[in-house]
Amino acid sequence: MVVNRMILNETSYFGKGAIQEVANEAKKRGFKKALVVTDKDLLKFEVATKVTAILDEAELSYEIFDGIVPNPSIEDVQAGVKACQAAEADYIVAIGGGSPIDTAKAIGIIITNPDFSDVISLEGPADTKKPALPILAVPTTSGTAAEVTINYVITDKENQRKFVCVDPHDIPVVAFVDSDMMMGMPKGLCASTGMDALTHAIEGFITKGAWEMTDMFHIKAIGIISHALRDSVAGNQEAREKMALGQYIAGMGFSNVGLGLVHGMAHPLSAWYDTPHGVACATLLPLIMDFNKDHTGEKYREIAIAMGVEGAADMPLAEVRDAAVQAVKQLGIDVGIPQSLTELGMKEEDVQKIAEDAFRDVCSPGNPRDATVEEIIALYKSML
Template sequence: MSNRFILNETSYFGSGAIRNIVTEVKQRGFRKALIVTDKALVKFKVVEKVTALLQQADLDYEIFDEVLPNPTMNVVNAGLIKFKASGADYMISIGGGSPQDTAKAIGIITNNPDFADIRSLEGTAPTKKPAVPTIAIPTTAGTAAEVTINYVITDEENKRKFVCVDPHSIPVVAIIDSDMMASMPPALKAATGVDALTHAIEGFTTLGAWELSDMFHLKAIEIIARSLRASVKGEQQGTEDMALGQYVAGMGFSNVGLGLVHGMAHPLSAFYGTPHGVANAVLLPHIMAYNADFTGEKFRAIAKAMGVQNSERLCIEEARIAAVEAVKSLNRDVDIPATLREVGMKEEDIPELAKAAFADVCTGGNPRPTSVEDIERLYRSIY
């Protein structure tokens, strides 16, 4: 058996890292960028932090700002039209997971036109060529889409989100600059931060986990657990650390997969537009408790990474409870909703939600075998 690991060609970290974009563009010989983003980031002049640098260096660009939360197939198609019309030869994706995922889909289809039907990219599509080169600049500390080979698109017609896993989609450059995240409101910092914690915990316990990925995930749990509260309060060091922690989590889970939290979160976004990070955050402690008996000693390591004192002295049942309680405590401290009803779930939709969650590609990595009936019961218990 062999294990594969794929990461960005180049990544930059730290306050002011965005200034490296000009050097990267010139060294790679790129001519014109299509900037993929959303209207809010243009309105609040976050995108301007990048375009100002491009203008100073006399680098050409156009902007596509039609991206929506939980990006749809229609958004991707509009982006494809814009990219072709612009004459661009690379992209700069600026934003959270939605602009990053949109750019990935645009880049893959542009260079692999046989997959113009976006639904054909679901799962592990056999694309032949790398996507259009993309420089990814996250503005949230959560999704780690800038370092992953995954992207998620919403099929509005069928009310479902589908996951695409393609090594050809990874951005060539990632720039993780906490200054680009400074305008995040506290609620968004909280939701995206627990999303990052979900990536780390699910990546650590997924069936595909191994020693190299475990190293990344445990470090990510440690960084996030010590930094998220401070980041939500607006402390600069907390924000800086969260920018790193979410990226480290992405380095791991992109290569080994996730689990039932994501499987159950995706339908909530598809049905109701629930922000992905919020859905994950509400679900995480409950699914951890559901999986606990199938994780060996891993919950003890999670408890230790989250700062639980004397975790090595606890019996395994106590260590598992301590890990779940540490996550619940963090959720409470950053004001994550406690129930799915608070984030818009409708009880009458549970049977359909459960079917969609069971079919989700992430569910297959869950450490505990599950069924549609199990998932229905979980949704009801968290409702």
Template sequence: MANRMVLNETSYIGAGAIASIVEEAKNRGFSKALVVTDKDLVKFQVASKVTDLLDQNGLAYEVYDSVKANPTVAIVKDGLNKFKACGADYLIAIGGGSPIDTTKAIGIIAANPEYADVVSLEGAVNTPNKSVPIFAVPTTAGTAAEVTINYVITDEEKKRKFVCVDPHDIPVVAFVDSDMMSSMPKGLTAATGMDALTHAIEGYTTKAAWELTDMMHLKAIEIISRSLRAAVAGEKLGREDMALGQYVAGMGFSNVGLGIVHAMAHPLGAFYDTPHGVANAVILPYVMEYNASATGEKYREIARAMGVSNVDGMSQEEYRKAAIDAVKQLSEDVGIPKTLREIGVKEEDLPALAESAFADACAPGNPKDASVEDLLNLYKSIY
């Protein structure tokens, strides 16, 4: 069976990358953009780094800034109405995963109006038409939403997140500019960085992994492991490396899927609005322990990529423990909580969380199958 790879048409990676937005918009003949972002990025003049470029070059746009963390069906519908009303012919997403995910949903539904209820986009849906063209400008180094074919929306009525997978939603151009990430506070830098590490480790160990994505994921693990502490400390080079590392992880996992770390993290966002990166970071080492027996020699390479020495002289049990310990140490060093209790999870909700995780679209990709009971026991062990 052939392995499919879907990537952006074009990507600009490095400090100052957003300058290329002007040329790309003009060369593609676009007339007006809807800029999708959130109020904080407008308030703190992060979004203005892009809109100022548009103003200076006479490129028309309107702004939709009502996106919130864990974007909902209602937010997508509101943004879609804004897109239709303003007469735009392309979208510019500025933000972390929430604005980019919202933009993907808007773009897909604008081109495929039969999915206007939003919830029918859940799962692997091959929509007939490509999304309205999207330019994606990430402001966090974690989700890699700018290079993936996935997006996540929250159904508030049912208190659940649902994952959408569609090759037609990928942004046509990504502008991965570390200068756009320079205002991230330490906590957000840590959380999004651990999200990126989770993408790389889950993508490397998922059932669908293969040689090309293994290469991407191992390189991403290496970059993130050596750079996240420096990025959290505010060092410029660390932030630049994290911008690249999270993008490389996204190139891989978008094409092979994830596992039960994400399946277990998604309900936490739906139930408690838990930041996605924090949820992943708390859960990751416990799931690594659960999955270890189904990963062959891969934990040796994870340990090596994370800078553990003498892995070739270790037994299988030793290098698996070394990989998990390295993840735990990085998480601790950047200030991630260690238990679900610390992040506000209620013990009485654990059974419902397990049921939701079992139904999540990421769960089948896990290297070791997990029943509802397995997931509940994992939640209990992390609590």
């Protein structure tokens, strides 16, 4: 018998102005002092300050930890733990994309589970005993869905790799999905995080663990994202509102069933070349979709229909599978996604080691088609 599990936030707020509920939630829960986890740019460009202003107005105490960088490392997490302890914070307000929210998750887990203070022992399904210090999550990108997932990714600089942590104890207790917080995204970031969200939806839809409820989330997310992303990149407010919702819906699904080889191959690219995660996923997505297509039943037809491919309902299966791959590829081209791994800095002499890292990545076993190291090498080389 198969038992499927669903884990979601206790509470979520959606729509323009959702962040106004941050102070109300903090007060309702009896919180006394926050550690605000964000990055320097979000403070500099007065994005994170939209939230701290609400805390100020409500006379809620907080201290700021802004030592977050893209692809946060073990050392960044440990610095955040020290900041949280020094602040004597009883909750965390995480403001940003995947990097601040992922770091906040690791900080929150270690504060309540100090046996994992080395950070690296959190890799994979960690046997933590206590829920993380409560996290209120405010995403500023339309892509990672870190605010609704039980996953986070940390970089091990010493061993030049990224590792995925999977822990139901780390999910933020409240998410505030406010498109106003996302309007400041530059086009490139909007495109890459949006394509990351599409990757979440497609990989979650075809992963080995997929089932009816997550399929419902993923196919809806594919439709929303594929129709809104181009206009979102152009700066359209309504489209960014739709992307904010679409990426969250995708997160509701994939967090509970896992991902696949796109993420497995993207993680080492980020670790080796400091490639933005969303860019790596977006570049690889059509390639891996093509690799998987004969192992997906009728699901590519559903993807093509959701994306608005004309005639998809009546095409022969082989034809509609190719049409789905092409629709995803064209969307990436339209929003400016790199079409080769050389553009991301990948070098042929590194392929063997990177492929071995990808093979061992926690996401790769979820792929609908099992891949050997040799096949992963061939996939990487085909895009150089």
